[in-house]
Amino acid sequence: MEKQDRLADAVNTGWAKTAQYLFEELDIKDKDRALSDVPELPNPLTTGEMNHLPAHAERELAMRLHDSLTRAEAAEPAIWTLCHAVWIHRGMFDRNLSEVFFEGPKANTSEARTRNFLRRTGGLNRVRGKTSPLVDCPISAAWWRYYIAGEVSEIAQGEGMIISVEVAHNTLRIREIWENLVTMSLKQVTSVCAPRARAAIVTVLERHCTSMPHRVMRAQVQGAIRELARFGHTHSLWHIPWGQLINAVREGVENANISGSMIFDDSNTDTEDLPQLEADDT
Secondary structure, eight states, X not given: OHHHHHHHHHHHHOHHHHHHHHHHHTXXXXXXXXHHHSOOOSSOBOHHHHHSOOHHHHHHHHHHHGGGOOHHHHTOHHHHHHHHHHHHHTTOBOSOHIIIIIOSTTOOSHHHHHHHHHHHTTOOHHHHGGGHHHHTSXXXXXXXXXXXXXXXXHHHHHTTOOOOHHHHHHHHTSHHHHHHHHHIIIIIOGGGGSHHHHHHHHHHHHHHHXXXXXXXXHHHHHHHHHHHHHHTTXXXXXXXXXXXXXXXXXXXXXXXXXXXXXXXXXXXXXXXXXXXXXXXXX
């Protein structure tokens, strides 16, 4: 509780105090080096952008940060927390930091508000595991979505299927696709972490989204991943022919349709604003 109160006091005081608090909690001995090493953001981010990063903002962020982070670094919540400490020090967020990092649909307690802050500045590795930097922190999630989009585009085009980085990125911004792909591949079906398997999933789901008048649903995404996982019991998802990967994913989507487990929801087909997870969704 004492740390929660200290964090709240710092955030309510402003940029400098909040940054200093984070530097101390991260035990940063050489603050000047941290300030020089962390890359600049393309532009300051408003509260609205931090709540729902537009696609173009995600791409700009990812491209600016791409050369400064390795995949291993981008998977570490502490790295992103350090980056946010520096960006807060530079005044790269709205002056009302409470609105940016504390507020949310369920932020009615000090613990919930602290949880929001920790998630939005890097993630909760102890609670959420490896998925945290990919879904909880808007800026780190943006980096990962665009990184994977580039990987998908390169692999698919190498197999003769044209899908641009932008198209792959927009597909990954669909909440049902991104959250299920991340959660299942890191917690349940780790075999689909194979880049070619992941590229096949995104390629098929992108075609499905284009051909169908409704938004792709969770049952279809999960069906595609499970079918590919079953295929992976007897085949290496890193090496088998591309056509077999595509067929397995398609079969998973079609089986989800046939089973009747899919319910269409066309209430929001715009993927420009990707909602974040709620504050207590652990």
